[in-house]
Amino acid sequence: PTVDFELTVNGAPQRVTGAWVGENLLFVLRERLGFTAVKDGCGEGECGACTVLMEGRPTTACLVPAVAATGLAIETPEVHAVPQPDPVAAALAVHAGAGCGFCLPGIGMEMRALLAHNGKPSAAAIRETLSGHRCRCLPPERFIAATRDAAK
Ligand code: FES
16 A cells, blocks of 8 residues: 655655555655665665664664654754755764765764764764664774764
8 A cells, every 4th residue: 555644854844645655764765755865775774874863863764664754853964964064074074084985874863863962972982872883994983083073
């Protein structure tokens, strides 16, 4: 069966029509609504590439039925570019720009959520927070440094 519903993405309403009832939020955000900064990695909740914020909480969009996100505030990595690059995006560019970049949108969302609750996170707290994100290019120290810079 198909369903029609509305999502709130980065503060704006987004109408979804004719979606399969089981379509996940990752697919709907990327393929139906064009939020392609959300990355499709493992599709199984293991890599963190698809992380978005739902009501401020980091959530792997590949594991959430899109229809279940109705009425919740969803933030995607596109928020880092509007209206201009914010501290998280700027810090990632400086400290993690040498990598392939695939994991950065999800890590950026995680950093954003962490810094919203903890303005001066310790290295251990950052490492623990980002432990669910797979980066194949760079050591965790890069992301610890980026998070600390974004917090300044
Ligand atoms: Fe969702 Fe990997 S694509 S966690």
